[in-house]
Every structure is written in C-alpha cells, then in structure tokens.
Amino acid sequence: MNNIKRVAWEIELKVKGNTLKYKQKLDEWQWLSKQEILRLQRTKLTALLQHAYVHVPYYRHLLLENGTVDESGNVHLDRFHHLPLLDKDTIKRHFDALKSDDLDSRSPFEESSGGSTGVPIKLLQDKQFMDWSSAVKLQDDEWTGMEMGCRRAYVWGSVRDTLVGRETVKTYLGRWMRNERWLNSFRMTQDRMKEFIHELNEFKPVQITAFAENLYDLAKFIEERGLYIYTPKAVLTSAGVLHPQMRETIQRVFKAPVFNRYGSREVGDIACECDHHHGLHLSAMTHYVEILNDKGQPVEPGEYGEIVITLLTNYTMPLIRYRIGDMGVMSDEECSCGRGMPLLKDVIGRTTDIFINKNGDRIDGRMFIRLLMSSAFINKFQVVQDRYDRIKIIVDPANKKLDHYQVYSEEIKRLVEDARTIMGGQCEVDFEFVDYIESTSSGKYRFTISMVH
Numbered sequence: 001m002n003n004i005k006r007v008a009w010e011i012e013l014k015v016k017g018n019t020l021k022y023k024q025k026l027d028e029w030q031w032l033s034k035q036e037i038l039r040l041q042r043t044k045l046t047a048l049l050q051h052a053y054v055h056v057p058y059y060r061h062l063l064l065e066n067g068t069v070d071e072s073g074n075v076h077l078d079r080f081h082h083l084p085l086l087d088k089d090t091i092k093r094h095f096d097a098l099k100s101d102d103l104d105s106r107s108p109f110e111e112s113s114g115g116s117t118g119v120p121i122k123l124l125q126d127k128q129f130m131d132w133s134s135a136v137k138l139q140d141d142e143w144t145g146m147e148m149g150c151r152r153a154y155v156w157g158s159v160r161d162t163l164v165g166r167e168t169v170k171t172y173l174g175r176w177m178r179n180e181r182w183l184n185s186f187r188m189t190q191d192r193m194k195e196f197i198h199e200l201n202e203f204k205p206v207q208i209t210a211f212a213e214n215l216y217d218l219a220k221f222i223e224e225r226g227l228y229i230y231t232p233k234a235v236l237t238s239a240g241v242l243h244p245q246m247r248e249t250i251q252r253v254f255k256a257p258v259f260n261r262y263g264s265r266e267v268g269d270i271a272c273e274c275d276h277h278h279g280l281h282l283s284a285m286t287h288y289v290e291i292l293n294d295k296g297q298p299v300e301p302g303e304y305g306e307i308v309i310t311l312l313t314n315y316t317m318p319l320i321r322y323r324i325g326d327m328g329v330m331s332d333e334e335c336s337c338g339r340g341m342p343l344l345k346d347v348i349g350r351t352t353d354i355f356i357n358k359n360g361d362r363i364d365g366r367m368f369i370r371l372l373m374s375s376a377f378i379n380k381f382q383v384v385q386d387r388y389d390r391i392k393i394i395v396d397p398a399n400k401k402l403d404h405y406q407v408y409s410e411e412i413k414r415l416v417e418d419a420r421t422i423m424g425g426q427c428e429v430d431f432e433f434v435d436y437i438e439s440t441s442s443g444k445y446r447f448t449i450s451m452v453h
C-alpha cells in the first residue's frame with residue numbers, strides 16, 4: 001500500500017510541476033565542494049538581481065543607485081552587501097512596486113508571514129518557489145532517513161496549516177496519498193495530549209514532524225506519567241527554537257534522533273540538520289544567508305547576529321536582504337557527512353528575544369531560559385520585558401493545586417534575584433502564576449519577548 005501511495009504522490013508531483021526535477025538537482029549539488037556550491041549560489045544570486053533590475057520597479061532604481069547593477073545591466077556582487085535591508089514595513093509600503101512586471105506568467109498566489117511577532121504581512125509567491133520549497137522538504141526528509149510515502153505524523157500548531165474545519169475531500173486525499181496524520185497542537189490540553197499519544201501509538205509513524213515546543217510538552221507529559229509511546233525512526237522539529245534541553249528530553253522520551261529544521265512561511269525551509277548533527281546545512285541553492293550585527297556588518301562565524309535572507313527562487317516578489325526577524329550563528333566548520341553546503345551552527349530565537357537594559361546593554365534572552373527551565377515546579381514560562389527597567393516572569397506551574405507563592409517562596413526569591421542580576425541589577429522583576437500561557441497567532445510559543453525594541 002505504501003508503494004502505491006508513493007507512486008501516486010510522485011505522479012502528482014510530476015504532473016503538477018518541477019519538484020522532482022529540482023529535487024534531483026539538489027541531490028547532485030549537495031555533494032559538491034563548498035567552493036563549487038558557493039560559486040553556483042553566486043550565479044543564482046546574479047540571475048535574481050538581473051531579474052529584479054529588469055522587472056521589479058522597487059529594485060530597478062535601488063540596484064542602480066547602489067551600483068549593484070550598472071546601466072548596461074551588469075551585476076557587481078561586491079556592492080551587494082551595501083544594499084539596504086528589506087523589512088516587513090517596507091514590503092507593506094512598497095507592495096505594488098515589489099511585484100515583478102511579468103508575474104502573470106509565474107502563477108503567483110498570495111501568502112502571509114507567520115506573524116510570530118507583530119502583525120503578519122502579505123506577500124506574493126509563485127509556482128517556481130513552491131516547487132523548490134517542496135524539493136527542499138523532500139531532501140530534508142531524506143536526511144532524516146524518511147523515504148517518500150512513509151507514514152508521517154504532524155504535531156503541528158498552526159491553525160492555518162492544519163486547516164481545522166476547512167478540510168476538503170482533496171485535503172484528505174492528499175494526506176492519504178502522502179501517508180500523513182495531522183494532530184493539531186494549537187492548544188495542548190491534557191486531554192489532547194492523551195489523544196495524541198493514542199493516535200501516535202496506533203498510527204506508528206516513521207517520522208514525527210513537529211512544532212518543537214509542542215513535542216517538548218508532549219514528551220514531558222509522557223515522561224512524567226511513565227506512559228508508553230511508539231518510537232519513530234526520526235523526529236523533525238520545525239517552527240520555534242529547539243533549545244538543548246528540549247532536544248534531550250524529546251530524544252530521551254521518543255528514543256529517536258531529533259533533526260532540527262529552520263524555515264518560515266515567507267521564505268520556505270532555509271536549513272536542516274543531516275544525520276551527523278553538526279549544525280544545520282543551509283539550503284544554499286535556494287537561499288543566500290547573511291548574519292549581521294546591529295550596525296549591519298557581517299559577524300564572524302561563531303558570533304551571533306541577525307539573520308538576513310535573500311530568497312533565490314521567488315521571482316514574483318523578490319525578497320532581497322530580508323530581515324526575517326531571527327538571530328543565528330554561522331559555523332565555518334565543514335560537516336563530517338561530506339556535504340558541501342555551509343552550516344548554520346544554531347538559530348537562537350527571534351530578534352525580540354534580545355533584552356535591553358537601562359544602560360543599553362543587550363542581553364541574550366536564553367539566559368532566562370537556562371535559569372527557568374531547570375526549575376521542577378515550572379511547567380511553562382514566559383519572560384516579558386515591557387520597559388527598560390521592568391521584566392515579568394509568567395509561570396504556568398506543574399502542580400496547579402498548590403499555593404505556590406507560599407510553597408516555593410524561597411525558590412521564587414532566588415529566581416527573581418537571578419533574573420535581576422541577568423538584567424544587570426537595577427530592574428523590577430515581577431513574578432506571576434497563571435493557568436495557561438497562550439501561543440502566538442501562528443501557534444509558535446515564545447519563551448521570551450522584549451517589547452522595548
């Protein structure tokens with residue numbers, strides 16, 4: 001039966017577009033040397049800039065003014081890093097000018113950013129982008145050891161993706177063909193988690209693809225209650241940051257290797273781990289990735305900075321030097337698997353995970369995660385900064401029945417003191433217990449949010 005499904009899926013992909021053709025190219029390219037991959041990437045970047053210069057009003061002027069493209073249409077990549085960055089606000093303001101004048105021939109469609117911070121923005125994407133994105137996803141799956149058509153369970157928190165209440169016959173047919181089971185984790189109640197465990201044990205997926213935070217919650221739930229869970233071949237986490245403690249817990253409970261994937265709705269999947277787990281291989285043929293400091297200068301490998309993406313496949317509305325809103329660290333090491341694609345060492349969160357104190361010092365929000373994740377009485381938490389001199393620690397306790405302020409008064413006092421020290425001293429720290437902490441509208445969970453940017 002699985003073979004029939006795989007064949008049906010392959011036929012559908014062949015009829016619909018170039019996904020399998022692109023996948024074949026990715027298969028070949030992955031084993032090229034890093035130099036050769038970077039050379040090919042420059043060719044793709046040049047082609048995108050030429051297209052933007054000829055067909056996209058917003059860029060025509062900008063590229064010329066900046067010198068990245070000259071009057072004769074020649075591209076000068078040495079000028080590329082001086083192009084202004086593109087942010088969500090600019091996309092909103094220049095939406096029409098960012099459209100390619102030949103977009104009718106590109107099967108465009110509307111998409112919006114995930115909106116894990118702020119209001120989602122509208123974008124145009126096209127068929128070429130979709131086919132490349134699907135090809136990258138197939139390659140990522142293969143790295144985790146999953147073949148096309150194997151059983152896959154999604155523990156997925158985005159209401160839009162899970163199509164709750166809007167499923168059509170086509171949706172169900174597609175899921176059947178791809179052998180998928182969708183578990184909507186937008187709100188993970190205890191009853192929902194019990195249902196998930198039952199479904200996973202019954203469905204026996206080869207791979208679980210999940211929102212990192214949701215699967216971490218599920219893993220904790222299983223472990224605390226000593227429940228049985230089926231062991232898949234691999235777990236692929238996406239959407240949200242996979243902190244080391246989350247990875248360890250998921251791996252321990254599901255007894256399967258965890259592969260971290262980094263992507264977004266606006267630009268597709270950007271990077272994914274291979275089975276050597278030395279970092280995330282950048283999808284260099286579809287994305288050009290830069291990591292910059294707060295002055296817009298590239299940082300050294302090993303240093304963290306803001307991730308800026310140029311999407312090489314979406315000609316309908318080119319995103320060039322796009323501020324995706326995440327922070328990351330590049331690696332200059334080569335992966336022992338032999339693949340030449342450069343490595344992203346880590347994605348460490350949103351740019352708004354950086355806290356700023358009264359003196360203007362920038363504080364890595366992960367310090368709070370390390371502080372609070374090891375407290376046994378805390379089930380979930382969120383640290384919110386609303387002023388330079390005030391943060392709030394919101395806690396969903398593990399045991400809801402206790403008088404927490406009394407039982408844990410000493411520990412709370414210590415956590416508050418440590419949090420204040422992290423903020424550099426003069427800072428008000430409020431501590432509050434709640435019954436439930438909401439995810440963002442995209443379903444992603446935020447451990448830390450600074451609103452003072």
Ligand SMILES: [Zn+2]
Nearest residue numbers: 274276335337
């Ligand atoms: Zn590798």
